[in-house]
Amino acid sequence: MPAAESLLHDPAMRPRRFVAGGPLRGTIKVPGDKSISHRAVMFGALAVGETRVTGLLEGEDVMATADAMRAMGATIRRDDNGTWYINGVGVGGLLQPDRALEMGNSGTSTRLLMGLIASHGITATFTGDASLSKRPMGRVIDPLAQMGTAFTATPGPNGSQTLPLMIRGAAPAVPITYRLPVASAQVKSAILLAGLNTPGVTTVIEPIPTRDHSERMLTGFGADLTVEEQDGERVIRIRGEAELKPQTIEVPGDPSSAAFFIVAALIVPGSDLVIENVGLNPTRAGLVEVLRAMGGRIEEINPRIVGGEPVADLRVCHSPLHGITVDPAVAPSMIDEFPVLFVAAALAEGRTVTAGLDELRVKESDRLAVMATALSSIGVAVEEREDGLVIHGSGGARLPGGTGTAVATHLDHRIAMSMAVAGLASDAGVEVDDTRPIATSFPNFEALLDGLAQ
Ligand SMILES: O=C(O)C1=C[C@@H](OP(=O)(O)O)[C@@H](O)[C@H](O)C1
């Protein structure tokens, strides 16, 4: 069993102070993409035959997906070289799990698996940690209920529906045409996955494009899926009762994990860092564009295709940054990178203005409120607005840092890593209250950082 799996239920907080050290120099590689890893496990578990995956992210979130797929009949194992072998049950072949599906901290596992189960004649119960149990599930329940699936969810604040929840799949489910009311790859993917085992054609209309890993990978597995541009919207159609063919998948490095080292190298003087094998799918690469617009020197070396996704090595050098107004239209292509962008903005010259970020309030934590509090506590001037933050940067001068209480991370890995990066450019350092959630997406983050500091 990989080390990451054993950390799931450790009750003790693990605080750590991150302090300024030397420049970040050398070459590193970040772990596999979390979104692609979840999908590789799920689709492999639905194919007939053996799928092989290299570069899989062995973080807690992906392990939660793997455990759930095992509970529904798939055989999933890892060899000593880190290759994963997934023997699937076939679309329509998911078994009734005999235990609750424990989703830990992972929104992606929960929402995509709700979609998968929605069109299978089985029932399942989803549970999660304190963070996941607050997150809204109505956005997935609404379309899946239209397909005939039944839900019993726990009522949350303001009429929201939350975990724990029970789902009873429909067999057969009814195909729908659904226009996404919120820009969410998780909602899009949940409906497409339900469509896999639904007779006829299920259609998702996406007014604002979001990450397209499901579309790319389902096509690779042989699903009958089309994407069309119509009046500026993406129309995605999937024909159900598909048969998926097993694949060999190489998972590229996660741009959302690379983001922490990109920003760290930009803000720590003297840094010159190469990050190898970073996924640069245009639906994910917004941060690189925004940081370049702020003056960041980020060079793409050896662009290539890995596992059907564009990838390059990134060379990042310390750069004087200046504040900008970030176009809300780029938000979906960097939705998980805003916490660390706020840290870059804190070191920039002048004001950085962000808007259109309401979705950040329903992630692992309310990332607008939590980052506003965290940055203020280390001496950054921040204004919190309803849908964004305005940050007044230090113009490259080190941040004061935190001398009082530790930054509260609220079980949010991205807050923990963002504030760790802020510590590298601070006088007094930054104390993070709990580093354990980092293992959900980037188990070797601290080891990589410590390795660079030597
Ligand atoms: O589909 C995915 O793999 C993801 C979609 C995004 O969530 P939303 O769909 O809620 O925007 C993102 O924040 C999450 O980390 C991963």
Ligand SMILES: C=C(OP(=O)(O)O)C(=O)O
């Ligand atoms: C929002 C995230 O993940 P999830 O929704 O899968 O919990 C994230 O990784 O930043």
